[in-house]
Amino acid sequence: MDQVNKANMPVLDHFWMPFTANRQFKAAPRLLAQAEGMYYTDADGNPVLDGTSGLWCCNAGHGRKAITQAVERQLATLDFAPTFQMGHPIAFEFASKLAANAPGGTDAKLDRIFFTGSGSESVDTALKIAIAYQRSIGQGTRTRIIGREKGYHGVGFGGISVGGLVNNRRIFPQIPADHMRHTLDIERNAFSKGLPRAGVELADDLERLVQLHGAETIAAVIVEPMSGSAGVILPPVGYLEKLRAIADKHGILLIFDEVITGFGRLGTPFAADYFGVTPDLITTAKGITNGTIPMGAVFASREIYDGLMTGPEGAIELFHGYTYSGHPVACAAGIATLEIYEKEGLLTRAADLAEYWQEALHSLNGLRHVADIRNLGLVGAIELTPREGSPGARAYEVFADCFKNGLLIRVTGDIIALSPPLIIEKDQIDTIVSVLEDALKRAS
Numbered sequence: 001m002d003q004v005n006k007a008n009m010p011v012l013d014h015f016w017m018p019f020t021a022n023r024q025f026k027a028a029p030r031l032l033a034q035a036e037g038m039y040y041t042d043a044d045g046n047p048v049l050d051g052t053s054g055l056w057c058c059n060a061g062h063g064r065k066a067i068t069q070a071v072e073r074q075l076a077t078l079d080f081a082p083t084f085q086m087g088h089p090i091a092f093e094f095a096s097k098l099a100a101n102a103p104g105g106t107d108a109k110l111d112r113i114f115f116t117g118s119g120s121e122s123v124d125t126a127l128k129i130a131i132a133y134q135r136s137i138g139q140g141t142r143t144r145i146i147g148r149e150k151g152y153h154g155v156g157f158g159g160i161s162v163g164g165l166v167n168n169r170r171i172f173p174q175i176p177a178d179h180m181r182h183t184l185d186i187e188r189n190a191f192s193k194g195l196p197r198a199g200v201e202l203a204d205d206l207e208r209l210v211q212l213h214g215a216e217t218i219a220a221v222i223v224e225p226m227s228g229s230a231g232v233i234l235p236p237v238g239y240l241e242k243l244r245a246i247a248d249k250h251g252i253l254l255i256f257d258e259v260i261t262g263f264g265r266l267g268t269p270f271a272a273d274y275f276g277v278t279p280d281l282i283t284t285a286k287g288i289t290n291g292t293i294p295m296g297a298v299f300a301s302r303e304i305y306d307g308l309m310t311g312p313e314g315a316i317e318l319f320h321g322y323t324y325s326g327h328p329v330a331c332a333a334g335i336a337t338l339e340i341y342e343k344e345g346l347l348t349r350a351a352d353l354a355e356y357w358q359e360a361l362h363s364l365n366g367l368r369h370v371a372d373i374r375n376l377g378l379v380g381a382i383e384l385t386p387r388e389g390s391p392g393a394r395a396y397e398v399f400a401d402c403f404k405n406g407l408l409i410r411v412t413g414d415i416i417a418l419s420p421p422l423i424i425e426k427d428q429i430d431t432i433v434s435v436l437e438d439a440l441k442r443a444s
């Protein structure tokens with residue numbers, strides 16, 4: 001077991017940690033105590049380079065003073081106010097600023113914003129909006145949602161139903177859903193730089209599921225344009241375009257879950273901009289406030305919003321919402337975050353670094369245990385061959401080794417995922433790769 005400095009250690013018994021092997025962690029804890037710029041500081045005072053933007057969320061790096069000040073000001077001005085049959089200015093102001101950045105051009109613009117408190121809430125909100133909209137336009141039999149294998153859409157009952165990760169699903173009941181096949185194909189696409197070439201035909205799975213269930217039962221299809229949590233799975237060239245066309249043909253709404261890809265991760269404000277494919281709904285969270293205050297938002301097309309603005313004027317059009325929808329402090333953090341993104345060009349900075357990042361990551365090709373390397377924008381994955389009889393153990397060993405040597409990476413199964421803050425400099429990319437290289441060489 002690792003040595004633990006007892007002096008800096010809080011009592012660990014009471015916090016039931018999420019998505020964590022609690023007993024293993026509490027026997028050998030890793031605590032992050034502070035953060036500034038590209039670095040965390042651990043509980044013993046050692047710097048840890050952030051290779052994951054926290055959890056895909058601190059896109060502008062840590063300790064941003066403008067966000068701190070905006071939050072302080074807002075707390076002192078209006079700490080909380082409800083948004084049910086009431087309003088406060090900053091929620092409308094933030095929605096307008098988000099709308100100005102929305103993809104889709106002027107016609108299809110997704111500039112109607114529903115606030116939530118997290119990515120999971122954004123997903124469940126989008127699914128409900130899709131079903132409610134279909135009903136409102138006379139398509140009430142459309143209640144099924146199509147997701148995809150290996151998809152991650154958070155942990156609400158809607159999200160796990162359309163998600164495709166077995167451990168998140170196996171013991172919980174689900175809403176009506178079905179799944180297209182995933183697009184990970186190492187046999188055909190290993191070590192692709194950027195988008196993989198093979199696999200556009202996998203989009204035809206939507207057509208197959210239409211034939212199986214009937215289009216009149218399907219409200220929407222939801223995909224991560226680039227899936228992060230399952231280990232960075234990229235869409236083959238042409239795949240998303242094809243999905244859009246099939247969805248259109250059958251009156252199925254297309255939802256992009258951009259909880260990870262939103263706010264600059266691929267070098268454009270949204271993945272929808274990167275791929276030039278406009279969905280009907282976009283789910284976001286994480287980078288919306290630079291991870292500082294929990295918040296999410298669903299971007300809906302005007303057509304969907306208008307389609308639901310029916311019935312008597314005094315009637316609530318959508319029976320859905322959260323106490324914290326449009327929380328004033330989260331909105332203040334969000335506005336300050338957007339200002340940083342704009343001022344520092346962070347929504348497009350990943351595009352400038354993408355090539356350097358790509359070449360740096362692919363320099364690990366050929367190391368023992370490395371089965372695939374994938375990259376897009378400022379996202380990367382290194383997939384390892386699993387250790388016999390012990391899946392995930394090898395990547396976990398690399399994760400622990402990197403942390404000991406001052407680098408935070410993320411692992412899912414035997415896949416190492418990287419998504420550094422968009423403020424990263426080239427020499428820090430070099431550090432990520434060299435610490436990883438050493439850890440991979442040591443891995444048994």
Ligand SMILES: Cc1ncc(COP(=O)(O)O)c(C=O)c1O
Binds near residue numbers: 120154224257258286
């Ligand atoms: C694509 C996607 N959707 C939804 C979520 C859930 O977000 P949250 O953890 O904020 O509920 C995540 C989280 O990683 C995600 O990556």
